[in-house]
Amino acid sequence: DAGVIQSPRHEVTEMGQEVTLRCKPISGHNSLFWYRQTMMRGLELLIYFNNNVPIDDSGMPEDRFSAKMPNASFSTLKIQPSEPRDSAVYFCASSLLGRYEQYFGPGTRLTVT
């Protein structure tokens, strides 16, 4: 299996622009997680889905952030409008439903200027 795939790997954008991050989970996995990692706050869970349904989005920092999972093989995390403080590495991870290992993608490094 190719593992969790994220795109783009790097994104540089100007403040106020819309940013869309994409994730393809491992085939057969039915839980998907979006994380954000910064030096100040470490790794934070933003939202996770079970069977394409959002279960907990309490980690989403503001209404500017939204996530969707239209099918079992694709998810997006959108920031609109973006701000410099959104600069971070965003990771997507997937697992089998329940209490199993999470497998991480390589991350998207977002820089908002």
Place this chain on the structure above:
Amino acid sequence: KQEVTQIPAALSVPEGENLVLNCSFTDSAIYNLQWFRQDPGKGLTSLLLIQSSQREQTSGRLNASLDKSSGRSTLYIAASQPGDSATYLCASGGFKTIFGAGTRLFVKA
């Protein structure tokens, strides 16, 4: 609210030394405890996962233990090598996954 703490924050050891990384959590109602490795500028690689009903897991030179009653997990690395240099993170699995801040390990050749 679950809090996960890792001690020490950084560790430097000579090659060949056995070492222990510590992880503590405040809420013992966890599904599992997972240890990850992260190399600079890279994603996270899963090392070991211990289910709540288990006490330890082993993989090669790595051994992880879990004591829910005391809210502690340890990652033991035997015969450390320079290639083990990385940041090691633990994560408590429950309704939400909570990560510790990590221990940055440097193994000197």
